[in-house]
Amino acid sequence: MASSYGYPFKQQHCLSISQFSRPDIETLLSLGEHYLDLDVQKSPDRTILAGKTLVNLFFENSTRTQKSFEIAGRRLGADVINMSVAGSSVKKGETLLDTAATLNAMNPDILVVRHNASGAPALLAQKLSGSVVNAGDGMHEHPTQALLDALTLRRVFGEDLGGLRIAICGDITHSRVARSNVQLLNMLGCEVRLVGPPTLIPSDADRWGVDVFHDMETGLEGCDVVMMLRLQLERMSGAFVPSKREYFHFYGLDRAKLTYAKDGAKVMHPGPMNRGVEISSDVADDPHLSLITQQVESGVAIRMGILHALSDARDDIA
Amino acid sequence: MTDLVIKNARVMDPESGRDEIADIAIQNGVITDIAHDLDGAEIIDAHGLIAAPGLIDMRVSTGEPGTENRETIVSAAAAAASGGVTTIIVTPNTDPVIDDMSLIDFIQGRALETDINVYVSGALTKNLDGETMTEIGLMSEAGAVMFSNGDMPVSDALIMRRLLAYSARYNALISTRPFDQNLSKGACAHESDFTARLGLIGEPSASERITIDRDAALTELTGGRLLIDMISSREGVETVRRARKRDIDLSCSVSINHLALNEMDIGDYRTFAKLNPPLRGGSTGPFRSRK
Numbered sequence: 366m367a368s369s370y371g372y373p374f375k376q377q378h379c380l381s382i383s384q385f386s387r388p389d390i391e392t393l394l395s396l397g398e399h400y401l402d403l404d405v406q407k408s409p410d411r412t413i414l415a416g417k418t419l420v421n422l423f424f425e426n427s428t429r430t431q432k433s434f435e436i437a438g439r440r441l442g443a444d445v446i447n448m449s450v451a452g453s454s455v456k457k458g459e460t461l462l463d464t465a466a467t468l469n470a471m472n473p474d475i476l477v478v479r480h481n482a483s484g485a486p487a488l489l490a491q492k493l494s495g496s497v498v499n500a501g502d503g504m505h506e507h508p509t510q511a512l513l514d515a516l517t518l519r520r521v522f523g524e525d526l527g528g529l530r531i532a533i534c535g536d537i538t539h540s541r542v543a544r545s546n547v548q549l550l551n552m553l554g555c556e557v558r559l560v561g562p563p564t565l566i567p568s569d570a571d572r573w574g575v576d577v578f579h580d581m582e583t584g585l586e587g588c589d590v591v592m593m594l595r596l597q598l599e600r601m602s603g604a605f606v607p608s609k610r611e612y613f614h615f616y617g618l619d620r621a622k623l624t625y626a627k628d629g630a631k632v633m634h635p636g637p638m639n640r641g642v643e644i645s646s647d648v649a650d651d652p653h654l655s656l657i658t659q660q661v662e663s664g665v666a667i668r669m670g671i672l673h674a675l676s677d678a679r680d681d682i683a
Numbered sequence: 684m685t686d687l688v689i690k691n692a693r694v695m696d697p698e699s700g701r702d703e704i705a706d707i708a709i710q711n712g713v714i715t716d717i718a719h720d721l722d723g724a725e726i727i728d729a730h731g732l733i734a735a736p737g738l739i740d741m742r743v744s745t746g747e748p749g750t751e752n753r754e755t756i757v758s759a760a761a762a763a764a765s766g767g768v769t770t771i772i773v774t775p776n777t778d779p780v781i782d783d784m785s786l787i788d789f790i791q792g793r794a795l796e797t798d799i800n801v802y803v804s805g806a807l808t809k810n811l812d813g814e815t816m817t818e819i820g821l822m823s824e825a826g827a828v829m830f831s832n833g834d835m836p837v838s839d840a841l842i843m844r845r846l847l848a849y850s851a852r853y854n855a856l857i858s859t860r861p862f863d864q865n866l867s868k869g870a871c872a873h874e875s876d877f878t879a880r881l882g883l884i885g886e887p888s889a890s891e892r893i894t895i896d897r898d899a900a901l902t903e904l905t906g907g908r909l910l911i912d913m914i915s916s917r918e919g920v921e922t923v924r925r926a927r928k929r930d931i932d933l934s935c936s937v938s939i940n941h942l943a944l945n946e947m948d949i950g951d952y953r954t955f956a957k958l959n960p961p962l963r964g965g966s967t968g969p970f971r972s973r974k
Binding site for chain 1: 842
């Protein structure tokens with residue numbers, strides 16, 4: 366079984382960052398680091414998940430997350446089934462619990478779930494005998510994204526992320542990525558800031574252990590990392606912010622706003638990007654600034670690590 | 684010797700509490716002295732007329748853009764100046780509505796042709812629809828001094844909340860009319876025994892009070908700045924006072940009509956006394972409720 370500091374990893378599911386202890390996180394990150402090595406990642410010895418079935422159940426669209434779980438599962442030797450909701454009984458009106466019962470009868474070992482309702486993976490975890498991995502639930506959490514972001518940061522800043530000042534900018538209210546990252550980065554000792562218009566930051570977010578800013582100039586001051594979030598199209602037509610133009614003017618990351626941050630600050634984005642809305646193309650595409658491609662690379666590695674750790678923990682109790 | 688002396692003016696200055704008949708000495712366009720028996724190269728005898736700091740009218744609806752045949756910024760400014768008003772804020776309910784920074788620029792360009800200070804109030808919602816937020820940040824940068832929803836309230840509380848929260852980021856003052864559109868539907872007068880006898884549809888004071896209470900709560904929740912635009916009832920004033928005691932950044936404005944007149948001025952169907960907001964009952968005007 367995988368372990369850190371002598372603490373064995375005993376988690377059955379990966380539902381939220383808050384369920385993990387610091388040693389659990391270390392276990393996952395060091396496994397992720399292990400799988401970053403492409404020789405390890407693509408090793409023909411695919412025994413870790415051999416004979417196990419991984420089901421990807423995505424109720425929302427996804428490119429990166431679903432494909433990286435699929436690749437991670439295959440590279441560890443699992444049988445991977447992708448269930449697309451569009452072609453499933455869900456479209457015929459099947460409830461989440463009925464879908465869960467049906468899937469359970471097929472005995473998957475790991476179920477990777479993305480759902481638009483906060484808490485859906487947690488509900489499935491209660492009803493299924495296999496491990497459930499939350500691949501994003503509503504506005505709640507996206508724990509594997511936070512872990513891959515932390516792994517990406519370790520590749521750049523070294524193992525100890527303590528003291529890094531990190532600004533998470535944009536639509537915090539609707540972002541599960543932000544919620545997971547706030548918790549994880551706080552746990553790793555970073556100084557976390559939230560920057561965005563008041564309409565896109567929850568009223569009491571300052572009680573999450575972060576500092577809240579409503580303008581980029583003060584918010585980015587002294588930051589080592591600027592993490593941009595996607596602004597959904599339906600939120601920029603006068604309901605939460607007046608227009609794309611105004612949003613980009615005050616909150617879009619371009620080279621001018623990046624100068625507010627520390628010299629050499631790195632830029633992250635969980636994708637998919639709205640170029641010209643929350644981030645300008647020249648910043649997003651600058652390999653000296655942007656970690657966006659590394660984030661995707663880390664995604665496969667950390668997901669292999671998570672699947673590996675969950676599978677080991679489950680074998681241990683079986 | 685002084686360039687110009689205005690003699691025998693009733694000098695009124697609320698700031699210093701001055702109200703007396705005196706002479707005013709002016710040198711190079713600047714007041715240098717207010718005293719008695721002053722002498723100058725040029726003398727104007729005011730014969731007891733009032734001399735006061737220029738007045739500010741922060742709710743001027745002009746015909747430009749849209750109905751320039753009726754009025755332009757230049758003619759409105761001239762009218763203001765002749766009434767002692769030296770600063771005006773034009774409201775956005777023109778045609779097109781001033782809901783874009785290019786229109787803020789346009790008004791400011793016109794203002795250069797006038798002799799007074801002309802400021803612009805941007806629209807709070809696109810085309811004053813009460814639903815779609817305007818570019819409050821960009822218009823603030825372009826010079827809009829406040830944001831108004833014209834003659835309409837923002838009836839949706841969620842939208843009002845977001846407008847207050849969003850504008851707080853720019854420390855922008857926003858202004859809305861306080862009435863509930865359903866309660867005030869079709870009203871042309873205050874709801875009272877008098878207007879009921881006349882057969883007029885009345886607006887209860889509660890319509891104003893409910894909206895002020897709601898918006899005060901939302902202002903407190905969001906940390907915004909709100910001007911209650913044209914208050915008319917005693918209940919409304921009491922609600923504003925209560926909110927201000929809680930340190931909510933709430934203020935209100937009132938028209939001279941609502942200080943000087945009451946619903947009885949409708950008399951025998953004098954249409955020009957049917958105002959929005961309505962003239963209230965004889966004992967309920969905000970002026971009379973002052974303690």
